[in-house]
Amino acid sequence: xxxxQLMFVLFAAMIVxxxxxxxxSHKILRAAVYLLFVLVSTAGLYFMLNYQFLAxxxxxxxxxxxxxxxxxxxxxxxHINQKFEPVGWKKSLFSALAxxxxxxxxxxxxxxxxxxxxxxxxxxVDMRLIGKSLLSVGNDGYVLPFEVISVLLLAAMVAAxxxxxxxxxxxxxxxxxxx
Amino acid sequence: MNAxxxxxxxxxxxxxxxxxxxxxxxxxxxxxxxxxxxxLILNSVNINFLAFNRYLFPHKxxxxxFSLFVIAVAASEAAxxxxxxxxxYRRFTTINVEDVNMMKF
Numbered sequence: 001x002x003x004x005q006l007m008f009v010l011f012a013a014m015i016v017x018x019x020x021x022x023x024x025s026h027k028i029l030r031a032a033v034y035l036l037f038v039l040v041s042t043a044g045l046y047f048m049l050n051y052q053f054l055a056x057x058x059x060x061x062x063x064x065x066x067x068x069x070x071x072x073x074x075x076x077x078x079h080i081n082q083k084f085e086p087v088g089w090k091k092s093l094f095s096a097l098a099x100x101x102x103x104x105x106x107x108x109x110x111x112x113x114x115x116x117x118x119x120x121x122x123x124x125v126d127m128r129l130i131g132k133s134l135l136s137v138g139n140d141g142y143v144l145p146f147e148v149i150s151v152l153l154l155a156a157m158v159a160a161x162x163x164x165x166x167x168x169x170x171x172x173x174x175x176x177x178x179x
Numbered sequence: 180m181n182a183x184x185x186x187x188x189x190x191x192x193x194x195x196x197x198x199x200x201x202x203x204x205x206x207x208x209x210x211x212x213x214x215x216x217x218x219l220i221l222n223s224v225n226i227n228f229l230a231f232n233r234y235l236f237p238h239k240x241x242x243x244x245f246s247l248f249v250i251a252v253a254a255s256e257a258a259x260x261x262x263x264x265x266x267x268y269r270r271f272t273t274i275n276v277e278d279v280n281m282m283k284f
Contacts, residue, residue: 008184012192019196019219023203028212035215038196042222045189049233051243054250058225061250066218066257073261074211077268087206095205103198110190115235122237133240142244149251156255164262 007048014041026083032071039063053130189230196223210264210274214257221253 018037025031039062046055123129134146196219203216225246232242268274 002183004183008188012188015192016195016199019199022219023199023207023212023216028209031212031215035218038219039222042226045192045226046229048184049229051229051233054229054243054246057247057250061254062218062222066254069257069261070211070215073264076265077211077274078209084209087208092206095202098205099198099202102201103194106194106198107191110187110194115186117235118238120238123240125240125243129240130243133244140240142240145244145248149248153251153255156259160258160262163259164265 004048007044011041011044011048014038015045026086028074028078028082028084029071029080032067032074035070036063036067039067051125053125053127186230186234189226189234193223193226193230196226208276210267210276211261213276214260214264218253218257221249225249 015038018034018041022031022034022038025034039058043055043058043063046052046058133140134142137143200216200219200223203219204213207213207216228242228246228249232239236242264274267279271279273279
């Protein structure tokens with residue numbers, strides 16, 4: 001077993017174990033920390049696939065941003081020692097049955113299919129190439145999705161502020177209090 | 180870097196992660212844990228895109244940019260979802276999906 005395979009087995013085991021713990025843990029804060037472990041090991045897999053930029057994005061945006069957001073909202077909405085009541089056996093049994101059937105069928109299909117790789121030379125994905133592709137309109141250009149995603153991010157920011165801010169009645173109450 | 184690891188290993192790993200996320204989505208009742216299951220599902224799809232891009236089309240960048248955009252969409256989705264969750268908590272003082280069964284007061 002080479003070092004590569006050893007690292008892959010390590011990351012894969014971490015991902016499988018911690019994702020199962022994420023969906024079965026009875027303490028919500030622990031579930032969030034297990035999710036953090038899953039995301040960090042996924043970044044390790046991206047490093048193994050030689051996509052360093054995407055691994056860095058994964059670490060900063062997912063592990064750094066989204067997990068912190070989730071932990072903040074957990075602290076805002078539930079007590080820190082709160083435990084979930086266990087899931088009913090009927091629900092968990094049928095969900096597990098459906099999930100295992102689906103996973104079984106998918107894995108059989110994957111093992112059955114013959115993937116054919118190209119013989120063309122691999123491209124080195126460096127920052128210069130990423131920047132040029134994101135802003136060019138030609139054959140390898142991705143300027144349209146880039147612009148769409150910028151509009152989406154702006155819309156999400158405005159929507160998050162509008163939804164989460166306090167409603168109008170509270171404001172008039174505070175104004176009457178000030179008067 | 181990925182010598183000695185067949186493409187199928189990555190795909191099987193992503194499949195397991197995806198279906199674990201689906202299991203969490205079906206059994207959880209707290210809104211934030213449902214959101215965490217969705218993050219698991221999106222993450223497994225990203226692994227698939229990158230593995231396909233590296234193994235089958237190494238001279239192109241489609242999978243790379245698609246997963247980059249998936250990450251951006253996941254971030255904005257999490258922000259909006261958490262804003263909605265906090266708003267629900269403010270109105271009902273719970274985020275259990277079975278207790279929130281009223282669309283508007």
